[in-house]
Amino acid sequence: MVDSTGRPTMTSDQFTRTESPYYQVDLKDRDPQMFWRTYSVTKAPARKSGQFSMLTDYLDMDAKPRRAASYTPGQRRVKLAPEFTYDTPVSELGGATFFDELFLFSGKMDRFDFKLVGKKEMYLPYNNYVHYSECKDEAQFSGAPHLNPACERWELHRAWVVEAKLKPGQRHSYSRRMYYLDEDGSGAGMFDAFDQGGVIYRAMVNMMIQLYDLPSPYAVKSATYDFSKNAFLMVGDASAGGFIVAPKALPEVDLSAEAIVGRETVR
Known part of the structure; x- marks a missing residue:
């Protein structure tokens, strides 16, 4: 996280693994209704080392809502975490991001009315190879509360515009969100x-690259700007840089919360 003076602070150093079981049709041990799964194990700072969190989302979230779990070394047991949704702040990210805005949007859509407004040409963060491969450590930061422009690439693209308005009677920190998604x-x-007063509160941008060997568009880095604090959060290995596409999927038996905690954390 970078504060209003431009000073960066590492909120957490984590190992994160993400997969989409719905597309792993060759793996017979996967639940075909499981759309997305991700887990993180905190490595630093020392006071948070060994903490674990896991999110699992399904195609029909009315029939099968998000399943989330957490583990803290001091408690020494895995617990279900139904609060890991909607506008609950993600503590590992300094509270600067909600659970339902991971990767732009995450989780159940029932608290908002979504409307396709149309399509427009606009500049989007695109083909950010410099950001992924060359802008590492302090080079990503500019001394101001925004990403170093030398690390960014923006291209003129057609974008779908989607408006999300909070439904009457529902509660959320946001009253409205406007999404701009590459066509x-x-x-x-x-x-x-x-916010609830109609004042812009936050903005988030996803930094996309192409994985030509797969082939697939890919975005693991993002920046969230908090205008109420004049600060921003860089997610996705902001300090060290680097990521890998796992060459082989783990078997389902190794992906339960208990198995991951036993293998990758300190009890």
């Missing part, structure tokens, strides 16, 4: 979020 594929996009 050509997933991974590129951004949103503006407004």
